Amino acid sequence: MPVSSSSAHSCSCSAGARTTDSSADQGARRLARRHSIGRSPGEQPPGLRHVRGHALGYHTDPMAKTGFVSSIADQSEDFPGWYNDVVLKTEMASYSPVRGCMIIRPYGYAIWESMRDELDRHIKRTGHQNVYFPLFVPRSLLEKEAEHVEGFNPQVAWVTHAGGEELSEWLAIRPTSEAIIAEVVKDWIQSYRDLPLLMNLWNNVVRWELRTRLFLRTAEFLWQEAHTFHATEAGAAENVAIGLEAYRSVSEDWLAIPVVRGRKSRAETFPGADYSHAIEAMMRDKRALQAGTSHMLGQNFAKAADIQFLDVDNVRKHPYGTSWGFSTRMVGATIMAHGDESGLVLPPNAAPKQLVIVPIFRTEEDRTAVAAAIDALTATLDGVTTASGPLRYQVDWSDASPGFKYSHWELRGVPFRLEIGPRDVASGQGVLVRRVDRTKEPAPLAGLAAELPKRLADYQKALFQRALDFREANTHSVDTYDDFKATLEADGGFLMAPWCGDAACEKQINDETGATIRVIPFDSPDEAGKCLIDGRPSERRVLFAKAY
RNA sequence: CGGGGCGUAGCGCAACGGUAGCGCACGUGCUUUGGGAGCACGAGGUUGUGGGUUCGAAUCCCGCCGCCCCGACCA
Structure with a gap:
């Protein structure tokens, strides 16, 4: 049975409220235990072996100078170290047994899913359809567009053997899918009536990297690549703008990261494109990070693959293409755009948990009273809808100390924390704490459910404004x-x-x-x-x- | 691909010729719980791998593999 006898209060969503250390095996065991008492009794935890764990090690500096989390590198002194600590210690991701590749753990993946789903809504709303194309690209196809080959060659991973024999033609593991898509759609596009063709792929790609930075630079990453074909250059140009606008919206409105939109210089243009547009964001170390790119491919790939359609004027023409991509790198951007000395600061729209409730009690009697107050509260929270869907909250009934839980959830960037103890129960209030500035205020429990959507929306706006002010000041x-x-x-x-x-x-x-x-x-x-x-x-x- | 570093318990480290130990984490129990709790007991290792030297190798020598950091390229 669970450590806390009233585990019914505990949400079944997290990998464990008191995971601070973290070896994978332990995490897996904890998961197993929770699953055994949770909603899905038969479910086995995912195998997370070989994942490197990282002890939080807070005992190395028990009396932290300023913050409560003394275990992560100082953000202003050592930004890369800070970033690494945050990613590993929040259990967003870990290194893998495979060189250059990362494992995205539940907390990191939840953040990715949030932005992925929001972007997918934009993509579909603008008329694109999701499709899937193969992981492998035959060498001859990849090499059809000259600039494209030259640009990607150093980063391509090749499959040379399969089925115990050397392949007659090497297969590239897709670094991107322009080449294979162009080859296929030439059969789909016969008439101007077949255009525009608006497709999108959610997949993984491989670009061989020698340096690894979790989420920012890995040999394999997850992304979305849209590929469209148009009868006219103007139609394609319009689509390039549609892609860029989707990225701007997800960055600014969902992730609260302000961006600068613009055109790439020739040197920075995608290999095989006529021009590339991009959005750039400023991280808290004042460096820039490209948050999405949208390319005008012109007729380059259409000519290379010989895609032609018969236009209204009865003339055969090459269509104009676009492609645009947005990757898991944006998880890294979210970390670096908002995080502070205590760890993550997540925008409410993308936060896996928007509110964590920490019960405080000393005696069994207090515990019962606090549990009753929390039950009454959560009954009202379950109906709450926020800008990003149903309110995502968790009651942390784990048997860690309250102080431990504060640090644990602050490190993970949960926007609001509600502390409820015996004194609060008596007054019908809780102590509500904002992660971003750690301000505390008493919050009447009765009215909280009604207030939360606005509080979260205000928090979201404040994060964006803070990031914008920071960028303008720098x-x-x-x-x-x-x-x-x-x-x-x-x-x-x-x-x-x-x-x-x-x-x-x-x-x-x-x-x-x-x-x-x-x-x-x-x-x-x-x-x-x-x-x-x-x-x-x-x-x-x-x-x-x-x-x- | 050039330079550097490191492989010992889940993590961080120690032992540097005599057969492996400490801290954290983990498990059980008790006491705790309003900013990272304490005590007791316990479990956990063919020292990355292959060879060599030696009476004896985690330790010395050689090969291999892997990972990390710094440089040139990228979402």
Whole structure:
């Protein structure tokens, strides 16, 4: 039986309320135990062997200086270390026995599912249909589009043997699906009446990486790739914008991450595309992260695969293509855009748990009274609908101490915590604590259910605003290369600077400073200037930053 | 692919020629619970792998494998 005899209060959703340490085997055992008493008695926990566990190790520094979580690296001192600690200790993901690949654990996967589902709604609302294409791309197909091959070659993983024999033609494990899709749809597209063809794939892709950073850079990752074909370039251009808008909305409205929309420079354009649009976000270390890209493929792949359709004017033409992608990297963006010294700070829309209730009691009598108050409360919470669906809450009845639970859930970024103890029961209140600023206030239990949707919506807005303020405070306009270098060195952040459009100037800046052109923003005003490097005229400022 | 580091219990480490131990985590029990509780007992290891040296190897030597970090490329 469970550690807590009244486990009926416990939600069956988490891998365990008091998981702080975490070896996989232990996690699995805990899961097994919970499952044995939960809703699905027969269900076995997933096999999570070989996963590296990481002890929380809070005893190494029992008296933390400021925060309550002393076990993660200091965010301002060591951002990469902080990021790694957060991902591992929140049990979002772990390293795997496979080089360069990660295991996405339940808490991380839940966050991915949230953004995935929201993006899927956008994709379907705009008329795209989900499809599936093979994991393998025959070498001959991948090599049809010249720029495409050249761009992806270094990152492609090949299957050379199967069935005990060497294959007559190598198979690429898809780094992306343009090539195989173009080959297939040429049979589907005969007439302008077959266009536009609007498809989307949810799948995994492999791009061989030598450096691994959980969620940000792994050899295999999950994503969505939309592929569309249009009779006209204008139709395709419109779709490029539709994709980018879906990404903007998911980033800003769902994940509370403000983004800058713009066009990529030629050097940063997708291999095989005429142009690429992207959204860029600022992380809390002031570096940029690309949050989604949308490509105009023009007729490049259509010509390579010889896709033709008969237009209204009875002339055979190549259709125009687009493709756009959004990956699990955005889970990393969510961590890095909002997290603080105590761990994750999640936007309510994407948070696996929006509210955690922590019971506090000393005696059995108190426990009974607190349980009764919580039962009465949760009866009202079960009907609550938030901007992201039914309220997601959990009562933490595990037998860890209250202080332990506070730290545990703060590390995991749960937006609200409600503490209910004997004193609160007597007054019909609880103590409601906001994760983002840790403000505490008494909250009457009777009215809480009605208030929560607004409180969550306000929290969501506040997170977005905080991120936007941060970005604006760290965006600098510079006009000379000396100023550029000095500002980048001193403050980092986004640098808005004039650029003539020449790839050589772009490269020089990248080589000398490490900064790249993230985008040529759509929303910046036209502004005559002189290129940082060669002084030639520039029509508007472009966004430079060090990027992930 | 170049440079560096590391493989000992789930995690972090110690033992550095005489056959493996500590902390955390884990299990049981009792006492606890308003910011990471305490005590007691307990379970857990062919020391990454293959070979060599030696009376004896986690330890010394060689090969292999794996992982991490730093550089060039990417969502």
